[in-house]
Amino acid sequence: LFQLRSRHAPLARHLHRLQKIPSPICPCCGLHEETVDHYLHFCSAHEGARRRLHATSRKARYTKHLLSDPDLFPDFFLFVQRTGRFHSVFGD
Numbered sequence: 889l890f891q892l893r894s895r896h897a898p899l900a901r902h903l904h905r906l907q908k909i910p911s912p913i914c915p916c917c918g919l920h921e922e923t924v925d926h927y928l929h930f931c932s933a934h935e936g937a938r939r940r941l942h943a944t945s946r947k948a949r950y951t952k953h954l955l956s957d958p959d960l961f962p963d964f965f966l967f968v969q970r971t972g973r974f975h976s977v978f979g980d
Contacts, residue, residue, distance in 0.1 A: 892924050893955045898974065899927055916973065925951060927973065937970035 891897040900922035904912035914922035916933035927934070928951055944963040947953035954964050968974060 889955060889961075892928075895924055897924060897927075899924065916971075927971075928954060934967075934971045934973070937967050940970070941967040 896902055901912040903909045912921040914920055917931050920926055941948050941963055954960055
């Protein structure tokens with residue numbers, strides 16, 4: 889959660905800046921740089937998980953609420969689990 893808030897999550901754009909991977913392009917959709925905002929709101933590969941998240945609360949559509957409102961954390965963490973994006977980093 890802190891890594892997403894600070895924009896230092898292990899997503900392609902950040903890892904590319906650290907010279908850990910060759911490209912900042914999202915490995916899930918292959919279309920845009922993978923930033924925190926791309927991951928949370930725009931990546932087409934996560935559309936289904938995102939729709940389910942947004943159905944829980946209108947606040948879930950806004951990064952500032954997702955990353956700071958404790959009432960949204962259970963649904964947010966379920967979104968992260970459904971996307972599988974951080975599985976190789978954090979496991980289940």
